[in-house]
Amino acid sequence: MTPPLLSIRDLRTYFYTEAGVARAVDGVSFDVGAGETVGIVGESGCGKSVTALSILRLIQPPGRIEPGSRIEFEGKDLVTLGDEEIRHIRGNRISMIFQEPMSALNPVFTIGDQVAEVARIHAGLSRRQAWDRAVETLALTGMPAPEDRAKQYPHQLSGGMRQRVLIAMALIMKPALVIADEPTTALDVTIQAQILDLLVHLQKEFGTSILMITHDLGVIAETTSRVIVMYAGEVVEQAPVDELFARPHHPYTEGLMHSMPHIGHDQDRLNVIPGTVPAPTNWPHGCRFRERCPYSWERPEREHPPLYDVGAAHVSRCHLAVEPERRNNPHAPLVVVEGVGAA
């Protein structure tokens, strides 16, 4: 069996803030195989983006990756790699697509320059060669009239076009792994679909692995083969995509699925998970989801659940795995819903 392309073990990324130590990513482990598309899903503040930034060592002070964390990629541990070597990996072997196509491009350089820059650094191409390569890559992303567009500045392009520029920038070196952090959130729906199709298409063409980070289960269903659900800095469930949608185990995953609006269903109001993700400086003791959970009992209060095996390649961080009968009598969650009850 070939080792996975990316193997993350016990990743802990903490931020040393004045309010205390924010344990944004707190012991995360998962693998991404070559050519595989893995999804990470969760609410804002669950640690998805920090996980992504940690892989490329883009965590800025006061944040840091804690010693003992391991991120193995192509036989190297990215956590302990020298600055020079990690720079050789960024944009070259691992690249990233951000969610803000508006602000992720430098307003004072042409988009051709910005895409070509990656090839200039990593492939040692001349200005002219890099420019030609940039135009080719822009064409691959479906950019119309790429020669002319390359001479334009970001403000002259629509949001969808800018996202194509970011994708071209991410793919120009044909990296082994592309991390897409909410790549479609800022775009309107038809453009979203186009961009997702493009990513799936390019992935097949280049054999690139994709780590798709999103809060949108629709995006997960459409693009990924395996899903990691994160909550409060931890992996709470992991399963192949079909398995997860057919048999969600963790109450948090269940809640996420319930909260998806369905077309054709007459719904007066959205089903939402009550409450919000707790503060990362102060994760609850025991199960971190218990205050928002409709099944919680005394065991999750006492005991932090491990990842239980709950099926084929399916793990869940919930004590329901060993006390399944608890699922039969849901109750109101502990959390005080805003505007209801006393403070």
Added chain:
Amino acid sequence: MLRYIARRLAQAAVIVVIVATITFVLIHLAPGDPFSAVMDNPNVSEKVRETLRAQYGLDRPVPEQFVKYVNSLAHGELGWSFSHDRTVREVLGRALPNTLLLMGVALVGSFSLGILIALIQVARRGSITDHALSGLTLFFFSMPDFWFAILALLAFTYWVPIFPVGGAVDPVMHEYMGFGARILDRLRHLALPAIALTLLASASVARYQRAALLDVLPADYIRTARLKGLTEREILRRHALRNALLPIISLIGLSFPALLTGAFFIEKIFAWPGMGYAVVNAIATRDYPLVVGGVIIGSIMVTVGSLLADLLYAWADPRLRSH
């Protein structure tokens, strides 16, 4: 674009006229006139002074003098300088290149030095170097121009006499020097006033540039640059500086008046034969036409300078280029 420039030039003309009018009124309101201030000689009888005043039309009411002055301005004449006994145009024509030289050197020097200091500070932000340079720029930023200039004069022409005391050239020997020696003589005279003005002006540039760079660094496109695998140095010099220069370009326009008045003080102290030197002396001698003429030229320099800075800004920011 041409329409924009034309409109700005028209605005500049209005500003110059207003400034000239105010200056004309103010200097005439000041007590004394050319013949009481300069010819402070008991042997010159009041009768003679009266005659001279009548000759130059200074006995006429101020509004009438103003109309006459405007009339001569309309014919392109700046008037007659009493104290130099030459036309104002000739006096300022000789002084202007010296001022432009001093200001030009200080402008280029202060912006280069200021930007360099800011880059060093931001590359080592939070370090001792950063704090030390911040203290130093604050020191120069708060320092009154004239005081610093006097101190520099005292230090480098008296205590450690490595520079000449004043003037643009050696008053006696310059005439007898060869070409190379003349250039060297000019540079030696230029050095101290230019360095003083540069240091003073670079402090504010460094402070603004540092703040502008720190403003830009959290931007998403800087993260993108990091993600591409660029070194911190490349990120700072290419991606951050290029954006952080934009506010500094508008600072060039704003710093023009300060640099000009700074140059006025510096010129007076170093006896640099520029416009500032001429105008400050003209105020003391109530040389009305020279004062107003100097102010007109100064205000033209300021308005044109700020127009050039705005055009440079529009050229440097692609988001404004198309408009």
